[in-house]
Amino acid sequence: MKCRACRAGAVIELPRHNSALCRDCFLAYCRNQVSRAIDEHEMLRPADRVLVAVSGGKDSLALWDLLLDLGYHVDGLYIGLGISGYSEPSAGYARAFAQSRQARLVEVDLKGHYGFDVRSGAAADHRVPCSACGLSKRHIFDRAALEGGYDAVATGHNLDDEAAVLLGNVLRWDLEYMARQRPVLPATDGFPKKVKPLVRLAERETAAYCVLRGIDYQVDECPMAAGNRHLGYKEALGLIEERSPGTKAAFYAQFLERAAGPVAAAAGTNASTSLHPCPSCGAPTTSQLCAFCRLVERAGGDPKKRIPVSAG
Numbered sequence: 674m675k676c677r678a679c680r681a682g683a684v685i686e687l688p689r690h691n692s693a694l695c696r697d698c699f700l701a702y703c704r705n706q707v708s709r710a711i712d713e714h715e716m717l718r719p720a721d722r723v724l725v726a727v728s729g730g731k732d733s734l735a736l737w738d739l740l741l742d743l744g745y746h747v748d749g750l751y752i753g754l755g756i757s758g759y760s761e762p763s764a765g766y767a768r769a770f771a772q773s774r775q776a777r778l779v780e781v782d783l784k785g786h787y788g789f790d791v792r793s794g795a796a797a798d799h800r801v802p803c804s805a806c807g808l809s810k811r812h813i814f815d816r817a818a819l820e821g822g823y824d825a826v827a828t829g830h831n832l833d834d835e836a837a838v839l840l841g842n843v844l845r846w847d848l849e850y851m852a853r854q855r856p857v858l859p860a861t862d863g864f865p866k867k868v869k870p871l872v873r874l875a876e877r878e879t880a881a882y883c884v885l886r887g888i889d890y891q892v893d894e895c896p897m898a899a900g901n902r903h904l905g906y907k908e909a910l911g912l913i914e915e916r917s918p919g920t921k922a923a924f925y926a927q928f929l930e931r932a933a934g935p936v937a938a939a940a941g942t943n944a945s946t947s948l949h950p951c952p953s954c955g956a957p958t959t960s961q962l963c964a965f966c967r968l969v970e971r972a973g974g975d976p977k978k979r980i981p982v983s984a985g
């Protein structure tokens with residue numbers, strides 16, 4: 674198998690592009706896909722300070738590496754979720770990467786900082802673990818970005834993630850969620866800008882990228898993910914993709930090009946006028962106290978604790 678670009682020995686096949694690439698051409702392809710996503714969706718400006726949400730998995734570490742290589746000023750933020758057997762090794766991969774690239778990694782440990790982990794927080798707030806986890810991560814990334822003066826939060830959602838979320842939204846015709854499913858969400862009152870620069874790269878491509886770049890990452894799925902709907906949608910799309918390479922990318926790309934605008938118009942804009950700053954943490958909320966501060970209070974922690982991030 675020869676590289677389609679330079680005729681050297683290929684290391685990876687890309688059926689959706691009807692192509693195969695050698696190591697160097699594949700790494701260049703990954704950089705190019707990220708660069709195109711950033712340009713197409715006006716995600717970042719060259720001088721932006723970016724905070725990457727780092728989990729220790731392949732996507733977030735590949736994203737961090739790619740953004741550094743593209744010349745962005747990028748720091749990482751890792752949140753210790755306290756998931757036994759999973760969180761500690763994940764933190765280790767994040768730290769090792771930061772050290773290897775001499776990049777700045779900010780760490781927030783849920784238990785040490787707020788007094789709960791994903792399991793105990795979920796139990797105290799009568800939620801399922803992924804709901805407590807998602808709420809905590811969104812809150813901490815948002816507050817850290819705003820308090821640290823970052824221009825955007827970048828997350829490692831890849832093409833497979835976005836196509837699976839889209840499939841779930843379409844199956845339920847959930848227009849509100851579809852309207853928000855964009856690769857870039859602009860900063861609005863009290864929320865930082867959010868960008869997903871990996872939306873043009875498939876999951877197996879980010880994994881191959883890490884392997885070829887020598888980046889060690891957490892290979893295991895979070896144990897709490899077992900049996901969730903998102904994984905089922907990914908599997909279903911994987912089967913379709915196997916038979917018809919390119920379908921997944923077309924499904925997502927055509928949504929952005931042809932449907933996202935009309936869907937957003939049909940869903941209407943949710944008036945943000947009822948939002949006010951949470952008296953405890955300052956995050957925008959429609960309730961007396963924001964959902965995260967309620968969770969922290971119920972779990973017996975101190976919601977007023979600041980996140981240890983300052984402009985670096």
Ligand code: Q46
Pocket residue numbers: 791802803804806807895896897898
């Ligand atoms: S939400 Fe749920 Fe993930 Fe949190 S508890 Fe694990 S599976 S890590 S993206």
Ligand code: ZN
Pocket residue numbers: 951952953954955956962963964965966967976
């Ligand atoms: Zn709050």
